Amino acid sequence: MIREHRLAVDQGLAPEFFASQNFGGSLKPEFLVMHYTAGGSAQGAIAWLCNPASKASAHVVIGRDGSVTQLVPFNRQAWHAGRSRWQGRNGLNKCSIGIELDNAGLLNGGPGKWRTDWDTVVRDEDVAELPHKFDGIVRGWHAYTPGQLAAAQAVAAVIVAEYGIVDVIGHDDIAPGRKTDPGPAFPMAVFRAAVLERAEAARSLAPG
Numbered sequence: 001m002i003r004e005h006r007l008a009v010d011q012g013l014a015p016e017f018f019a020s021q022n023f024g025g026s027l028k029p030e031f032l033v034m035h036y037t038a039g040g041s042a043q044g045a046i047a048w049l050c051n052p053a054s055k056a057s058a059h060v061v062i063g064r065d066g067s068v069t070q071l072v073p074f075n076r077q078a079w080h081a082g083r084s085r086w087q088g089r090n091g092l093n094k095c096s097i098g099i100e101l102d103n104a105g106l107l108n109g110g111p112g113k114w115r116t117d118w119d120t121v122v123r124d125e126d127v128a129e130l131p132h133k134f135d136g137i138v139r140g141w142h143a144y145t146p147g148q149l150a151a152a153q154a155v156a157a158v159i160v161a162e163y164g165i166v167d168v169i170g171h172d173d174i175a176p177g178r179k180t181d182p183g184p185a186f187p188m189a190v191f192r193a194a195v196l197e198r199a200e201a202a203r204s205l206a207p208g
């Protein structure tokens with residue numbers, strides 16, 4: 001549930017709100033954009049996205065444990081998309097809500113020796129070896145956790161239902177060649193279908 005453009009405590013969701021000052025003018029969202037943080041922790045991402053020096057933010061950050069933190073109200077433009085284009089629109093911050101997932105992104109090394117860009121070890125079971133749609137080359141990507149994906153799906157469905165969002169897309173869709181997130185480890189097709197279906201069901205149950 002959303003009240004006054006903030007996620008409310010509801011149905012297993014216990015969102016926290018950290019007010020980031022990194023936001024712009026009013027927003028009427030049409031799209032939901034999924035990202036990964038390319039960082040080491042949700043706490044670190046939240047601190048960075050609340051730091052004026054970053055000139056970046058997102059509406060929501062979802063930790064690997066499924067924790068949900070909202071940084072910017074949904075009726076304000078967060079700074080997550082950057083230079084971007086989708087369906088004839090330029091600068092998707094003006095018409096989208098952004099969700100960041102705590103995830104290290106593209107990894108270095110190989111089986112038994114996967115590392116993040118900042119040289120932290122990643123266990124083989126936390127790695128998805130998959131091709132990115134841009135180049136088809138199989139690389140190691142940090143896997144998302146089931147709890148994180150479940151929380152993201154719940155939050156996304158609530159947002160899509162509340163604002164009549166028309167589509168769920170990736171940062172790589174709107175900034176191809178510049179951005180690779182949320183990357184091939186994110187199950188976009190399944191996620192998108194589930195979110196749109198859940199939002200539709202929620203809308204049909206809503207009074208009025």
Ligand SMILES: [Zn+2]
Nearest residue numbers: 035036171181
């Ligand atoms: Zn991104």
